[in-house]
Structures are given as structure tokens and as C-alpha cells.
Amino acid sequence: MIQQLIFGIVTGSIIALGAIGLSMIYDILDLVNFAHGDFMTLGAYLTFLFNVSLNLNLILAAALGIILTGVISLILDKIMWKKLRDKGAGSITLLITAIGLALVIRNLIVFQWGGSNVGFDLPLSQNLNFHGIMISTSGVLTVVVAALLMIALDLILRKTKIGKAMRALSDNKNLARITGINVDNIILWTWGIGTSFAAVGGVLYGLNTVIRPDMGWFLLLPIFAAVILGGIGNPYGAMVGGLIIGISQEMSTIILPSSYKIAVSFVILILVMLIKPEGIFGEK
Amino acid sequence: MAIGISYIISLLILFGIYAIFALGLNLEWGFTGILNFGHVAFFGIGAYSTVILNQMGVPIYIAIVAGIIIAGLFGVLVALPAMRLRGDYFAIVTIGFSEIVRYFMLNEEWLTGGPLGLRDFDIPLSFVPSQYYNIAMLILVLALLALTYLILKALINSPWGRVLKSIRxxxxxxxALGKNVFRYKIQSIALGSAIAGLAGILLAFNHKYLNPNYYMPLITFYAWIIVILGGSGNNKGTILGALIFWTFMSLTRFSPGYLPISSTDLGALRMVIIGLLLIVLMMYKPEGLLGNKEELKLDI
Incomplete structure (x- = not known):
């Protein structure tokens, strides 16, 4: 029971890192980013590239992989999303485009690195054992990194000009525009932060398990559940939602076959949408 | 050239099956504006229902009709609660539903055979000598495609169809004109799902085998690409889209012998091209090849 809870917190931290970006992008760009999970995968593979193929140490490789993923999302905004925005494309056009992008990213990864599992170059790590409860060092690292990033995001949102502008844009787009906020600039920040957080989540997922081309796709649906649970556009809600989804998925293995884990998050997702579609922290 | 002809026949069978499948989606999306991203669920439910009923002793032709009806009923079951949601939420819920269905197929071995799937079920046209079986199957599939097309054409030109378009x-x-929008949408998704069920049943007969891997979310996206490429809200376009899509899929499947590239790589590149096609269509030609730009508003 406590063991499942611990697994749940680790999984939940990864889901939360994905959910923050998805939620912000959903809100500020009106885009249901079906490619968001694939950015997580991309972050993990780019880190793998620097770490294993180019022999850099893991921390440096992760930093490069995560930054590069963020930069790619900015380039994609320039060549795709901005053009669609300027044409006045609505949310359904954007959603279908995102599905196309997801197919492109995932399959370029398969093309480059093959369809089988890969892993980082890691020293063999010892599991910590507290009276029969196992905690892996990568699990501890995951929770610590996720918590630090969330604190950092909170500071950005509350203390910096960019963060305040983001919140203003999220509250009321038209009002934010007429007060002279540079919307294009904020959108780039949203992509950069959202996607690099996703990449961190992808790298941490790779540390805890393996790296696979379809990992982001399978993370995406629990992430949607976390975003909707927390209320779209609410990064704090996304964090809590991620933890709730992660813990419920792992706890469900006590009574259900573990292959139903992801189905559990769908059921939560569907229930929230039907009962309180604005999310548990959202206001109508 | 005997191999070439049998290859073309099997390609045309798949084209016909996916054209039927995509016509179901086009009714929901192209004519009613319903954002169903779980279309593959009904494809699978139809096939599994028919096969399971047949294995329980129900004669195959009755099992086919039952499978189509069950797929339609599941469409209603999903839509009744979910239709109240916004379009993008509906998309997420339906994709989630299709994954739940697939997990159920994978895990409930007592009913679905689990990852090994189901075989040993009756197949229609079994009286046809085996060397002509594929041709008979092709004729059956194309006849059902024509039937589906004609029924949809009649429905869409009826007052019922005009209400659907007005909803879109x-x-x-x-x-405001007093139409019960909710009921029309439920009817559209019921019929669309039943059509998907029919296509799924035909696919099971074509493979003589059923397996949860036939029902990955990717298959839903195949239908979307077919519909968008051909032009949302145009059934001729959907059929044209299915033809182009399967020609492309099989031409690139043909090539390993001619290109210095492995089949995994080729499969991946094929999906990259399909993804790029979707992006380019959305950016520059969202109405597709035969769609009506004036009529179709993508965003409702």
C-alpha cells in the first residue's frame, strides 16, 4: 500500500511536469496539443543522443536535450503555429494539426533510433530500502527535480513580468492585449517553459523505466486527465491533478490488473468531465 | 503477374473497408460536426461482437447484424453523457474510450482471447472455392461500400440530413428553429458507429482473425486523414481519399525491394509523410480535395 503510494508520487510527478505545459498551452494558445507527449519522448531521446551516442555526462546531456526540445518548439511556433494563428485558425484546426505533428515527431524518432527500448548510460543504482519499502534513487531524484521546478514556476508566475503577463493573458486575453502585453512574446515563453518541462518529464521517465518511441503517447492520456482535473490554464491545478492521477493509477494495481492502469486515468477523466468539467480548482 | 493481381485485389478490399469506415466518420464529422476521435472503438466493438456471438453459436449472418447494432448502441452509450461536452473535450473523451475498449480486449481473455485474439469463426461466402474467395470478398466489400454510400446519400439529401448540416x-x-439538436447528434453518431462496426466486421472476415492491435488509436487517425484529404462533408471525397490513402500505403509497402531501406524505417517514414500531409492540409487546404470551402466551416 505505501509502496504503491510511493510509486504513485513518482509517476504523478512525471505526469505533473507534462500537465503543466499542456495546460498552459491549451489555455494561452487555445491548442489541445496532442503532440505534447511526443515532446516528452523527444526530450528523452535527445538526452539519450548526447549521453550515449556523444558520451556526455548525463546531467549535461539532459540539460542540452531539454533546452534543444524547447528550442524546437519555438521554431515550430515560427513555422507552423504562428501562421495558423495569423490565419485565424480555430481550435479544431489546431487540434488536427497537432495530431499530424505528433505523428511526425514520433515516427522521426522511430526512423532515427528504431522502435525498440533504449536506456541512459547510468551507474547501477542501489534501491533504498526502508523496512521493506523500496525507493529507487531515480525515484527520489524525480520527485526532487519536479518539486524544484514547480517552485521555480511558481516564482516565475508570481514575481516576474513574464509570469504576470502570462497570468493576465490566461485570465482575459482581450484585456491583456489592450494593456499592451506583447502576446507573441508571451506565447514563445509559454512554449519554451511548457515544452522544456515536458522534456524534463520525459527524461525522468526514461531514468525510472526505459525510453520508447510511444512513451509520450501513453503518458499523454493520463496528462490530459490531470489537466482537466486541475482545470485548464491552472498550472497549480495541473500539478495537483498530476499527483492525483499518478497515485490513483498506482493504487489501482492493488485491486485491478496493472495493465488497466491507464484505463483508470481515463475513467477519472471522463467522470471529471461529466461532473465538474471546469476541473476541481477551476472556476466557471 | 498473378501475384500482382491478387495484391491489387487485397489492396482494393482494404480500400473498400476503410472507405466504409471513413464514411461513418464523415457522417459524424463532415456532416454533423462531431469531433469523434474514438471511431476505432466501434470498428473493434462491431468485429468482436460478431465473432464472439458466432462462437457462441449464433449463425454468422445474424451475428453480423447484431454486431452492427451493438456498435451503434455503444455509439449512443458514449454520446449520451459525452455529447454535452465541448468539441475538444468530446475528442479527448472518445479517444480515451477507444483506449479503454482496447485495454478491455487485451485483458479480458475469457471473452476476447486477449493479445492472441480470436480465430475459428464462420466466414460468409465460405461456399466460394478458395481460389476465388478474395474476388468474392472484394465484390462483397465493394457492394457494401456502394450500399453505404447510397443510403448516406439518400439520408443526407433528406430533411434529416439538412438538419445535420445546419447543426454543423x-x-x-x-x-432556435425548434430542432432537437441533441437527438440529431445522437442519431448521427449511432449511425456512424454502426457503419464503423460493419467495416470492422469486414476486416475480421478479411483477416479471418481478430486481434486488439487492429484497434490502435492510429486507425482512427487513418479515417481522419482519409476524410480530411478527400474533403470533409463530401462522401465522394471520402472514397477518393480512401483510394489515395491505400494506394500510398501499399506503394510504400511494396518498395523495400527497390529502396535501400528497412521496412521499420519505411513504415516510420510513411507515417512522417502522413503526418506532414495532415499539417500541410490544415495550413493550406483545410477543405481537402473535393470539399466545399464555402460550406464547410472547420471550427464550430
């Missing part, structure tokens, strides 16, 4: 264009106007 502007729900509030249809409401």
Missing part, C-alpha cells in the same frame, strides 16, 4: 454550421440556429 450553427447549432444555435438549429435550436
Amino acid at each position: 454550421e450553427d447549432e444555435d440556429v438549429s435550436k
Whole structure:
């Protein structure tokens, strides 16, 4: 029971890192980013590239992989999303485009690195054992990194000009525009932060398990559940939602076959949408 | 050239099956504006229902009709609660539903055979000598495609179809005119899902085998690409889209012998091209090849 809870917190931290970006992008760009999970995968593979193929140490490789993923999302905004925005494309056009992008990213990864599992170059790590409860060092690292990033995001949102502008844009787009906020600039920040957080989540997922081309796709649906649970556009809600989804998925293995884990998050997702579609922290 | 002809026949069978499948989606999306991203669920439910019923002793032709009806009923079951949601939420819920269905197929071995799937079921046209079986199957599939097309054509040109289109264009106007928008949408998804069920049943007969891997979310996206490429809201376009899509899929499947590239790589590149096609269509030609730009508003 406590063991499942611990697994749940680790999984939940990864889901939360994905959910923050998805939620912000959903809100500020009106885009249901079906490619968001694939950015997580991309972050993990780019880190793998620097770490294993180019022999850099893991921390440096992760930093490069995560930054590069963020930069790619900015380039994609320039060549795709901005053009669609300027044409006045609505949310359904954007959603279908995102599905196309997801197919492109995932399959370029398969093309480059093959369809089988890969892993980082890691020293063999010892599991910590507290009276029969196992905690892996990568699990501890995951929770610590996720918590630090969330604190950092909170500071950005509350203390910096960019963060305040983001919140203003999220509250009321038209009002934010007429007060002279540079919307294009904020959108780039949203992509950069959202996607690099996703990449961190992808790298941490790779540390805890393996790296696979379809990992982001399978993370995406629990992430949607976390975003909707927390209320779209609410990064704090996304964090809590991620933890709730992660813990419920792992706890469900006590009574259900573990292959139903992801189905559990769908059921939560569907229930929230039907009962309180604005999310548990959202206001109508 | 005997191999070439049998290859073309099997390609045409798949084209026909996916054209039927995509016509179901086009009714929901192209004519009613319903954003169903779980279309593959009904494809699978139809096939599994028919095969399981047949294995329980139900004669195959009755099992086919039952499978189609069950797929339609599941469409209603999903839509009844979910249709109240916004379009993008509906998309997420339906994709989630299709994954739940697939997990169920994978895990409930007592009913679905689990990852090994199901075989040993009756197949229609079994009286046809085996060397002509594929041709008979092709004729059956194309006849059912024609039937589906004609039924949809009649429905869409009826007052019922005009209400659907009005819902797609502007729900509030249809409401103001006293139409029960909710009921029309449920009817559209029921019929669309039943059509998907029929296509799924045909696919099971074509493979003589059923397996949860036939029902990955990717298959839903195949249908979307077919519909968008051909032009949303145009059934001829959907059929053209299915033809182009399967020709492309099989031409690139042909090539390993001619290109210095492995089949995994080729499969990946094929999906990259399909993804790029979707992006380019959305950016520059969202109405597709035969769609009507004036009529179709993508965003409702």
C-alpha cells in the first residue's frame, strides 16, 4: 500500500511536469496539443543522443536535450503555429494539426533510433530500502527535480513580468492585449517553459523505466486527465491533478490488473468531465 | 503477374473497408460536426461482437447484424453523457474510450482471447472455392461500400440530413428553429458507429482473425486523414481519399525491394509523410480535395 503510494508520487510527478505545459498551452494558445507527449519522448531521446551516442555526462546531456526540445518548439511556433494563428485558425484546426505533428515527431524518432527500448548510460543504482519499502534513487531524484521546478514556476508566475503577463493573458486575453502585453512574446515563453518541462518529464521517465518511441503517447492520456482535473490554464491545478492521477493509477494495481492502469486515468477523466468539467480548482 | 493481381485485389478490399469506415466518420464529422476521435472503438466493438456471438453459436449472418447494432448502441452509450461536452473535450473523451475498449480486449481473455485474439469463426461466402474467395470478398466489400454510400446519400439529401448540416454550421440556429439538436447528434453518431462496426466486421472476415492491435488509436487517425484529404462533408471525397490513402500505403509497402531501406524505417517514414500531409492540409487546404470551402466551416 505505501509502496504503491510511493510509486504513485513518482509517476504523478512525471505526469505533473507534462500537465503543466499542456495546460498552459491549451489555455494561452487555445491548442489541445496532442503532440505534447511526443515532446516528452523527444526530450528523452535527445538526452539519450548526447549521453550515449556523444558520451556526455548525463546531467549535461539532459540539460542540452531539454533546452534543444524547447528550442524546437519555438521554431515550430515560427513555422507552423504562428501562421495558423495569423490565419485565424480555430481550435479544431489546431487540434488536427497537432495530431499530424505528433505523428511526425514520433515516427522521426522511430526512423532515427528504431522502435525498440533504449536506456541512459547510468551507474547501477542501489534501491533504498526502508523496512521493506523500496525507493529507487531515480525515484527520489524525480520527485526532487519536479518539486524544484514547480517552485521555480511558481516564482516565475508570481514575481516576474513574464509570469504576470502570462497570468493576465490566461485570465482575459482581450484585456491583456489592450494593456499592451506583447502576446507573441508571451506565447514563445509559454512554449519554451511548457515544452522544456515536458522534456524534463520525459527524461525522468526514461531514468525510472526505459525510453520508447510511444512513451509520450501513453503518458499523454493520463496528462490530459490531470489537466482537466486541475482545470485548464491552472498550472497549480495541473500539478495537483498530476499527483492525483499518478497515485490513483498506482493504487489501482492493488485491486485491478496493472495493465488497466491507464484505463483508470481515463475513467477519472471522463467522470471529471461529466461532473465538474471546469476541473476541481477551476472556476466557471 | 498473378501475384500482382491478387495484391491489387487485397489492396482494393482494404480500400473498400476503410472507405466504409471513413464514411461513418464523415457522417459524424463532415456532416454533423462531431469531433469523434474514438471511431476505432466501434470498428473493434462491431468485429468482436460478431465473432464472439458466432462462437457462441449464433449463425454468422445474424451475428453480423447484431454486431452492427451493438456498435451503434455503444455509439449512443458514449454520446449520451459525452455529447454535452465541448468539441475538444468530446475528442479527448472518445479517444480515451477507444483506449479503454482496447485495454478491455487485451485483458479480458475469457471473452476476447486477449493479445492472441480470436480465430475459428464462420466466414460468409465460405461456399466460394478458395481460389476465388478474395474476388468474392472484394465484390462483397465493394457492394457494401456502394450500399453505404447510397443510403448516406439518400439520408443526407433528406430533411434529416439538412438538419445535420445546419447543426454543423450553427447549432444555435438549429435550436432556435425548434430542432432537437441533441437527438440529431445522437442519431448521427449511432449511425456512424454502426457503419464503423460493419467495416470492422469486414476486416475480421478479411483477416479471418481478430486481434486488439487492429484497434490502435492510429486507425482512427487513418479515417481522419482519409476524410480530411478527400474533403470533409463530401462522401465522394471520402472514397477518393480512401483510394489515395491505400494506394500510398501499399506503394510504400511494396518498395523495400527497390529502396535501400528497412521496412521499420519505411513504415516510420510513411507515417512522417502522413503526418506532414495532415499539417500541410490544415495550413493550406483545410477543405481537402473535393470539399466545399464555402460550406464547410472547420471550427464550430
